Amino acid sequence: MRPLQGVRILDLTWLLAGAGGPRLLAALGAEVIRLEWRDRLDFLRYSPPVIPVEGATESRREMKSVNRGGLFNDNNPGKRSFSLNMAHPKGKEIFKRLVTLSDVVVESFRADAMTKWGLGYEVLRSLKPDIIYVQQSGWGHKGPYWKYASYGPIAQGISGLTDQSGLPEPYPPAGWGYSYMDWSGAYYTAISMLLALYYKKRTGKGQYIDGSQIEPAIFMTGTAILDYLVNGRHWQRTGNRAPYKPAAPHGAYRCEGADRWIAIAVSSDAEWRALVAEMGTPAWARDPKFATLATRIINQDELDARISEWTRSQEPFALQDRLQKAGIAAGVCQTSQDRVERDPQLKHLKWLIPLPNAEVGTWPIKDVPFHFTRATVDQGGPIGRASPCYGEDNDYVYGELLKMSKEQRAQLEQEGVI
Amino acid sequence: MANGFLFDVRVIELGDEKGDFCGKLFAGAGADVIKVEPPGGSPSRQIGPFYKDTPDPERSLYFWHYNLAKRGITLDYASPQGLELLRKLIGNATVLLDTTPLDTLENLGLDWTALQKINPGLVYVRITPFGRSGPWRDFKATDLVHLALGGEMMLCGYDPRPDGVYDTPPIAPQMWHAWHITGNQAFIAAIAALFARADTGVGDMIDIPVHQAVSVCTEVDIPYWIYAKTACLRQTGRHGFPVIGPPSQHKAKNGRYCNVVANPFPGGRETMIQFLRELGLQGDLDDDKYKDPANLVGFEFVQHFAQVQAQAVAAFDAEDLWRKAQDRGIPWVPVRHPEENLDDEQWKTRGTFGDVHHPELGETLRYAIAPTRAEECPWRMGPRAPLIGEHNEAVFCGELGLSRDELRRLKEARVI
Numbered sequence: 072m073r074p075l076q077g078v079r080i081l082d083l084t085w086l087l088a089g090a091g092g093p094r095l096l097a098a099l100g101a102e103v104i105r106l107e108w109r110d111r112l113d114f115l116r117y118s119p120p121v122i123p124v125e126g127a128t129e130s131r132r133e134m135k136s137v138n139r140g141g142l143f144n145d146n147n148p149g150k151r152s153f154s155l156n157m158a159h160p161k162g163k164e165i166f167k168r169l170v171t172l173s174d175v176v177v178e179s180f181r182a183d184a185m186t187k188w189g190l191g192y193e194v195l196r197s198l199k200p201d202i203i204y205v206q207q208s209g210w211g212h213k214g215p216y217w218k219y220a221s222y223g224p225i226a227q228g229i230s231g232l233t234d235q236s237g238l239p240e241p242y243p244p245a246g247w248g249y250s251y252m253d254w255s256g257a258y259y260t261a262i263s264m265l266l267a268l269y270y271k272k273r274t275g276k277g278q279y280i281d282g283s284q285i286e287p288a289i290f291m292t293g294t295a296i297l298d299y300l301v302n303g304r305h306w307q308r309t310g311n312r313a314p315y316k317p318a319a320p321h322g323a324y325r326c327e328g329a330d331r332w333i334a335i336a337v338s339s340d341a342e343w344r345a346l347v348a349e350m351g352t353p354a355w356a357r358d359p360k361f362a363t364l365a366t367r368i369i370n371q372d373e374l375d376a377r378i379s380e381w382t383r384s385q386e387p388f389a390l391q392d393r394l395q396k397a398g399i400a401a402g403v404c405q406t407s408q409d410r411v412e413r414d415p416q417l418k419h420l421k422w423l424i425p426l427p428n429a430e431v432g433t434w435p436i437k438d439v440p441f442h443f444t445r446a447t448v449d450q451g452g453p454i455g456r457a458s459p460c461y462g463e464d465n466d467y468v469y470g471e472l473l474k475m476s477k478e479q480r481a482q483l484e485q486e487g488v489i
Numbered sequence: 490m491a492n493g494f495l496f497d498v499r500v501i502e503l504g505d506e507k508g509d510f511c512g513k514l515f516a517g518a519g520a521d522v523i524k525v526e527p528p529g530g531s532p533s534r535q536i537g538p539f540y541k542d543t544p545d546p547e548r549s550l551y552f553w554h555y556n557l558a559k560r561g562i563t564l565d566y567a568s569p570q571g572l573e574l575l576r577k578l579i580g581n582a583t584v585l586l587d588t589t590p591l592d593t594l595e596n597l598g599l600d601w602t603a604l605q606k607i608n609p610g611l612v613y614v615r616i617t618p619f620g621r622s623g624p625w626r627d628f629k630a631t632d633l634v635h636l637a638l639g640g641e642m643m644l645c646g647y648d649p650r651p652d653g654v655y656d657t658p659p660i661a662p663q664m665w666h667a668w669h670i671t672g673n674q675a676f677i678a679a680i681a682a683l684f685a686r687a688d689t690g691v692g693d694m695i696d697i698p699v700h701q702a703v704s705v706c707t708e709v710d711i712p713y714w715i716y717a718k719t720a721c722l723r724q725t726g727r728h729g730f731p732v733i734g735p736p737s738q739h740k741a742k743n744g745r746y747c748n749v750v751a752n753p754f755p756g757g758r759e760t761m762i763q764f765l766r767e768l769g770l771q772g773d774l775d776d777d778k779y780k781d782p783a784n785l786v787g788f789e790f791v792q793h794f795a796q797v798q799a800q801a802v803a804a805f806d807a808e809d810l811w812r813k814a815q816d817r818g819i820p821w822v823p824v825r826h827p828e829e830n831l832d833d834e835q836w837k838t839r840g841t842f843g844d845v846h847h848p849e850l851g852e853t854l855r856y857a858i859a860p861t862r863a864e865e866c867p868w869r870m871g872p873r874a875p876l877i878g879e880h881n882e883a884v885f886c887g888e889l890g891l892s893r894d895e896l897r898r899l900k901e902a903r904v905i
Contacts, residue, residue, distance in 0.1 A: 295827040323637065
């Protein structure tokens, strides 16, 4: 049995910051029905990387299908998809019927989209008094910036996360090399839905949650904010060093090969002695200036240069295993290839799960990283599928859920509603 | 009446900084979180920065932020008397959040079978660095090492030299994101288990390996490898992609930076050119050659367009231009220091920050308290993180029924 069995989510999210939330709830057992419309598709449905299918060699521009976007397939597994034209008055009526059959309505449009459709929280609540409505917009619905646009790098830039990443001045911020706040935004879309579902289970009450992509990022900068308030310190980057939990060496060191690096973190003098022994006890390492954590921190520039001289001729994974065996925290800066093809621990944890899609076949999808002992939880969700093809579940939604006849559906298709 | 989403949930938190953030989410969402620290205080009280830069277990700003609204007790549960008290605490709890070293509770006779006997409804959230089995089970890791192994670092950093060689290392974004990423996902799993438990009365044990949680938190790199066998290259202040793209982080007049959209979606570019025109900073984009749509696509144009944007950013201070751009639907932002959000009207209106009183200091400090806005169930604004053993009497005497004398004897025996 899955923990969220019996929960139905009406999913109007897209991209990742929105769509990743219902993705996680699908893994946990919710039935997620994703509303889509052909004129305004999630553009990840047709963005690269394109999923190769047998016999097809066409490039991105020639790609006709909306079911072959690799990012889409990774963002929406375990969900169903149905098509519905919300711009059509009959589309809105159908949507309202679906609201009455759902526990949660979740969307990640700009903050005014639903009210423009005449479907704000008050309307949803009048249809179903205990409905949970989670709105995950860029900046949040309440507040002067409600209209502003956001996506991962924007959320990271304004919140301080970008500034907190990188080498010290005069280097610019390095920021995040991906939309960290898309995933984190998705986590809070999921958290909002789950907290509200729990609360409803205990009290019978639904609610509206006005979420944003940026506030969870601010939430994660709280220590730096306190540092400013009590110590007057503006944030300053320190690269890979660890000013707040002293350790030295502490950084990424170049290894043999093109752009290969190993992260090493030495937090105690015992670990340092183990590292010195692994290096073959070179003369420089016996210098008193490296003898204690405090002096190693003072002499960190020289220390890092010395360590790099040693690591640069080493094969990174062999070095990692050797240092780990000696009790030193060390790990290769792994690439996507390393994680997919080499990492024996991820393999052991079965972090990728093969899931089928009706058009592109079965591909490995990132599974959720939580392993339940009793409940069944995996990213295929109750339907055991990768991401849905566009409108794949119209039969389910219009036939099974809404009990429409073939004739009714044919009529609606003709009118451009579904 | 009910206050907070998790008003009827009690959490026992054991372990180190790996669980601080997850526990903070529970406390913020209304649960009663009892943090169990060793006598003398948790090791995460040693993490800086510190109040007035004076290292002290009662002055860690890290500890304050990550333990807001929790209660704190001290207990040496490896001692026989301590273990008995821990069993009672677990018996009264809804959730056990455990980030202790591998086998800690098992070695005390508290494996999952035993825990279920004590409390059949227990939701046991077990966070370990690499999982409880597997070839890397006993590997040692820190925040840095997790972000290396998980793939984050290889995506974060600076452009390579023109010859493609990287002369700067991969970067681990600060601070403590391995624990954020893990805590968020552990919290998600835990609430789902609580939801199921509300009907069945039966709990569950959930394993969350930090390594796996961090490894699934990258974005395009894994799909690019799976579907195209293509690696993503790290690039200054923007997405790692298979090719080095146009810059999207530019220096403003005052030396600070802005993040802009380098390659706007169709329709967005015209809006942006119009905006640049209003500023008189459209560069040569009104030249005849750009009337031909064929000259508005391709690598060369995109690079050039980025340079025009860079000149526009350079003409203003970082905070001066971005609202005007956003008013036109153009997603530009200044790269702020974290503290620069404190006075922003958006967050004031929304209650993103909240004032927390520290009676010992006679001071009220502003904390980042609300990751979402929920009027029915507001995120808790305090009280401030517990002092060492602050709730010993309330918990051990008030709830477990020890007498004050027993409490004093346990204290003398260094059990609490």
